[in-house]
Amino acid sequence: MRLHLPLALLVAGCQTPTSSTTTASPTNKPPPPANVNDVALALAEGVTLDPDDPSTCQRCHAAVVAEFEESLHRRAHHSSDPLYATMRTMRTVKQGDHIPGQCANCHNPRDTTDHESKAARAGVTCATCHQLEGVHADGGVKGVAALQVGPGGLFRGPHDIGNGTSPLHANGPKLPALVDGSTLCLACHGEEANAAGVATCTTGPEYVASKDTRSCTSCHMPEVNGPSGPVTLRTTHRSHRFVGPHQQHRLGDGGVLDEAVKVTGRFEGDTVVATLENTSPHGFPTGFPARMALLEVRALDASGKELGKNVTADPMKEHPEAVFNRGYVDAEGKPSLAPFAAKQVRDNRLGGGEKRELKWKAPAQTARAELRLKFFLVAPFAAKTMEYTGPETKPVVLAPVVVSR
Ligand code: HEC
Ligand code: HEC
Ligand code: HEC
Ligand code: HEC
Numbered sequence: 411m412r413l414h415l416p417l418a419l420l421v422a423g424c425q426t427p428t429s430s431t432t433t434a435s436p437t438n439k440p441p442p443p444a445n446v447n448d449v450a451l452a453l454a455e456g457v458t459l460d461p462d463d464p465s466t467c468q469r470c471h472a473a474v475v476a477e478f479e480e481s482l483h484r485r486a487h488h489s490s491d492p493l494y495a496t497m498r499t500m501r502t503v504k505q506g507d508h509i510p511g512q513c514a515n516c517h518n519p520r521d522t523t524d525h526e527s528k529a530a531r532a533g534v535t536c537a538t539c540h541q542l543e544g545v546h547a548d549g550g551v552k553g554v555a556a557l558q559v560g561p562g563g564l565f566r567g568p569h570d571i572g573n574g575t576s577p578l579h580a581n582g583p584k585l586p587a588l589v590d591g592s593t594l595c596l597a598c599h600g601e602e603a604n605a606a607g608v609a610t611c612t613t614g615p616e617y618v619a620s621k622d623t624r625s626c627t628s629c630h631m632p633e634v635n636g637p638s639g640p641v642t643l644r645t646t647h648r649s650h651r652f653v654g655p656h657q658q659h660r661l662g663d664g665g666v667l668d669e670a671v672k673v674t675g676r677f678e679g680d681t682v683v684a685t686l687e688n689t690s691p692h693g694f695p696t697g698f699p700a701r702m703a704l705l706e707v708r709a710l711d712a713s714g715k716e717l718g719k720n721v722t723a724d725p726m727k728e729h730p731e732a733v734f735n736r737g738y739v740d741a742e743g744k745p746s747l748a749p750f751a752a753k754q755v756r757d758n759r760l761g762g763g764e765k766r767e768l769k770w771k772a773p774a775q776t777a778r779a780e781l782r783l784k785f786f787l788v789a790p791f792a793a794k795t796m797e798y799t800g801p802e803t804k805p806v807v808l809a810p811v812v813v814s815r
């Protein structure tokens with residue numbers, strides 16, 4: 411790639427007289443043409459295209475494919491997401507054989523009839539989002555039903571690209587539902603209820619309620635340096651890692667959770683007052699209803715010895731205000747997982763943009779307090795009920811904020 415990029419610039423220069431200005435991010439000018447040398451090379455190498463195999467896009471869109479391989483969208487099928495697989499099996503046993511077909515609408519949208527086919531196993535792949543003509547955004551339909559699938563082999567993205575630019579697939583005008591950064595996402599991330607009509611996922615309504623206009627992609631597909639692949643001459647692109655809590659959990663690198671909630675604190679007499687501010691335009695946590703976050707408060711004396719904690723064994727009994735989660739009960743009033751619930755009895759999550767204070771009375775000798783957020787991909791109650799013991803049961807533990815008296 412390093413070898414033929416200057417050559418490509420030259421070629422581009424021959425094709426369009428204005429191309430010398432294309433690196434200065436023009437707003438109204440058409441996008442620069444493709445790096446024709448790499449396209450020719452890929453052809454010479456005999457690349458063949460399979461819309462449901464991201465590795466066949468790799469030769470020309472290398473950066474995007476590498477990022478995508480690290481994303482949860484790539485792991486949306488039950489063969490690669492054990493937590494989802496456990497819930498899917500449990501629900502199929504309890505609720506019937508129609509369940510896998512329901513899940514397929516969002517977890518294996520490229521093949522909703524044969525749940526084990528190659529296309530199904532690929533998860534939420536390139537073609538799911540790019541082989542589209544539009545998205546029904548009326549809220550009535552979800553998942554694949556909301557996606558208006560376009561003709562095979564025509565891939566549309568965020569740019570107007572003349573047909574024939576790519577020799578292996580058709581190109582076309584940019585896709586508005588993808589460019590606005592939210593419409594496409596909300597087709598699957600919007601809103602879900604269980605069979606009894608009890609709300610389970612509410613990322614869409616939370617986003618609307620926050621009145622925040624930042625798009626989903628502005629945070630979950632941040633702009634990164636470097637071209638999306640050797641065939642384009644643009645110098646930045648939006649990351650296809652789809653950064654989120656799982657990625658931070660799995661890869662252990664700094665991620666969205668570090669910035670998710672601003673935590674500050676102060677003392678009022680013996681009372682520690684923690685202030686939490688949700689920086690996102692949706693709930694904290696959002697999405698899958700069995701997520702949970704916990705604010706742990708530790709009291710230390712002047713020598714650093716621990717004098718006490720707000721929670722030791724059962725946070726829901728000791729300090730329920732410090733537990734950010736939803737709670738559900740079944741028809742008999744017993745605690746239940748969301749899919750089997752008759753009623754939601756608790757929603758102590760932070761709303762989009764919400765700022766909230768939390769108090770805890772510390773022991774008298776306390777010199778300073780440590781405020782530490784823990785994020786659970788699956789809350790202990792849900793893991794126990796599902797008999798799930800995978801790595802997701804371990805929380806992501808964020809760096810503590812220290813408050814001196
Ligand atoms: C309308 C789209 C949609 C349908 C239908 C759907 N899901 Fe999901 N599911 C999602 C989205 C979006 C997420 C990611 C949300 C998040 O990360 O919090 C998700 C996440 C999950 C998770 C969490 C997985 C993890 O690794 O944390 C489980 C479990 C799950 N779904 C189970 C199911 C089951 C079982 C079905 C079928 C009965 C189903 N879903 C149907 C959209 C859907
Ligand atoms: C969940 C939806 C989704 C999936 C899956 C997805 N993309 Fe994208 N892609 C987008 C969005 C949204 C943008 C536009 C972001 C922007 O610039 O606003 C985009 C942009 C692009 C671009 C333009 C990059 C540039 O140079 O600006 C390319 C090329 C691309 N995607 C290829 C792929 C390939 C190849 C895959 C599979 C490996 C893939 N995408 C998977 C949603 C998706
Ligand atoms: C032989 C090279 C080649 C292969 C292989 C290839 N593409 Fe492309 N693709 C291109 C070229 C060239 C463009 C135009 C890029 C430009 O002008 O920036 C393009 C553009 C795109 C765009 C529009 C991006 C935008 O900026 O709007 C999408 C989406 C896309 N390709 C998806 C795919 C997917 C999905 C695959 C694999 C299934 C794939 N491509 C395989 C060459 C290729
Ligand atoms: C076809 C349905 C579908 C579409 C469209 C879709 N997603 Fe997803 N997304 C999912 C599913 C399903 C999961 C969860 C997979 C699992 O846990 O098994 C998910 C997971 C995620 C996650 C969680 C990642 C993590 O590490 O925790 C983020 C963030 C995300 N999607 C963002 C987006 C954005 C941004 C868009 C729009 C550009 C989008 N999604 C479009 C279905 C979709």
Ligand code: HEC
Nearest residue numbers: 595599617624625626629654666670690693694695696697
């Ligand atoms: C200002 C940045 C920002 C914007 C805009 C944003 N998010 Fe998030 N998102 C976050 C942060 C931070 C987290 C991690 C904390 C959490 O789960 O609330 C997150 C988490 C998520 C998750 C993962 C939930 C889980 O537990 O696995 C999904 C799915 C998601 N967002 C979808 C969306 C969608 C859909 C939109 C657009 C409607 C959106 N986000 C807009 C910052 C943002």
